[in-house]
Amino acid sequence: NKKDILKGKKVLITAGRTEEAIDPIRYMSNRSTGKMGYSLAKAAKLYGADVTLISGPTNLKKIDGIKTINIKTANEMYEETLKKYDNMDLVIMSAAVADYKVKEYSNEKIKKQDDDLTLKLTRNPDILFELGKMKKNQYLVGFAAESSNLIKNSLGKLKRKNLDMIIANNVSGFSSDENKAYIILDENKIIELETMQKNELAFKILDKIIEYKINL
Numbered sequence: 001n002k003k004d005i006l007k008g009k010k011v012l013i014t015a016g017r018t019e020e021a022i023d024p025i026r027y028m029s030n031r032s033t034g035k036m037g038y039s040l041a042k043a044a045k046l047y048g049a050d051v052t053l054i055s056g057p058t059n060l061k062k063i064d065g066i067k068t069i070n071i072k073t074a075n076e077m078y079e080e081t082l083k084k085y086d087n088m089d090l091v092i093m094s095a096a097v098a099d100y101k102v103k104e105y106s107n108e109k110i111k112k113q114d115d116d117l118t119l120k121l122t123r124n125p126d127i128l129f130e131l132g133k134m135k136k137n138q139y140l141v142g143f144a145a146e147s148s149n150l151i152k153n154s155l156g157k158l159k160r161k162n163l164d165m166i167i168a169n170n171v172s173g174f175s176s177d178e179n180k181a182y183i184i185l186d187e188n189k190i191i192e193l194e195t196m197q198k199n200e201l202a203f204k205i206l207d208k209i210i211e212y213k214i215n216l
């Protein structure tokens with residue numbers, strides 16, 4: 001019976017997109033809906049875990065029994081994640097975090113110009129990279145969405161970010177109800193999954209984490 005398999009475990013999940021404001025009415029973002037992260041949060045709760053969800057803007061309903069922290073920007077997600085990180089047993093970062101924000105936010109609505117407009121962007125923190133550096137007992141899982149060289153790039157992220165596992169998926173997984181993913185533990189352990197509903201994929205991911213648990 002898997003019902004209580006994560007009982008007493010503290011699980012932190014990030015979900016959805018971030019929004020980086022350009023001026024009072026405009027922002028930069030991406031097509032992540034939060035479905036993957038919310039599915040993981042629900043699955044972890046069904047397995048008995050104590051789940052905290054850090055969520056970007058989404059149309060999804062808040063899940064009963066899950067502490068949900070709503071954020072907008074990458075920096076806000078970073079701050080909230082750091083506050084919770086120390087106590088966690090398992091951390092899964094499924095959010096699509098903006099790598100860049102505008103260098104200078106405009107307090108005024110930016111006026112149309114006759115010519116091209118150039119926005120200067122600056123880097124956001126790489127939250128997962130920072131978590132990897134600080135990792136103690138947490139089992140740390142990342143996601144990678146790639147449009148080419150999926151496995152190679154995902155393996156690079158697994159190593160560079162000091163992760164225990166990475167879930168590699170195609171960019172077509174953004175906003176769809178289903179996804180095709182690979183669960184990667186290292187170059188010799190790559191598990192290819194069939195295309196399936198994100199609800200089901202969430203359980204498959206948790207089952208693999210439990211199977212390969214190191215500190216859980």
Ligand code: PMT
Nearest residue numbers: 032033034035036093094095097126127128142143145175
């Ligand atoms: O929300 P859905 O519509 O259901 O879509 C789900 C999804 C496709 C967004 C999800 O399955 C997914 O792949 N999430 C990661 C998206 C992504 O673009 O990742 P990345 O390759 O930019 O980043 C790699 C990892 O580092 C991710 O775990 C990400 O959360 C993390 N990261 C990235 C950038 C950054 N500045 N900070 C981070 O922590």
